[in-house]
Amino acid sequence: MDLSRVVSPRTLVPALALAAGLVTAAPARGTDCIRGYALCLVEASDFPTWWERTAAGIDCYLDTVACLRRAYA
Numbered sequence: 001m002d003l004s005r006v007v008s009p010r011t012l013v014p015a016l017a018l019a020a021g022l023v024t025a026a027p028a029r030g031t032d033c034i035r036g037y038a039l040c041l042v043e044a045s046d047f048p049t050w051w052e053r054t055a056a057g058i059d060c061y062l063d064t065v066a067c068l069r070r071a072y073a
Contacts, residue, residue, distance in 0.1 A: 033067035040064070 037060055044056030 029071040030068050033064050033071055036067065037061070037064040 040060035040063065041057060044053055044060055047053045047056055
């Protein structure tokens with residue numbers, strides 16, 4: 001396979017700029033939401049029945065979506 005087309009300066013520079021933008025574009029505003037989601041799922045896993053765990057997991061998801069919307073709005 002000829003990689004000279006893929007790794008040419010014309011494509012390498014924009015690709016590196018895009019990769020750098022993706023790495024730095026993740027703001028820390030939503031990290032508390034994700035941490036809260038993880039803790040909520042751990043608590044939801046303690047329920048005795050599948051239905052209760054599922055309902056609690058859905059509540060965790062919906063709360064996390066609302067938190068992320070507030071964080072990025």
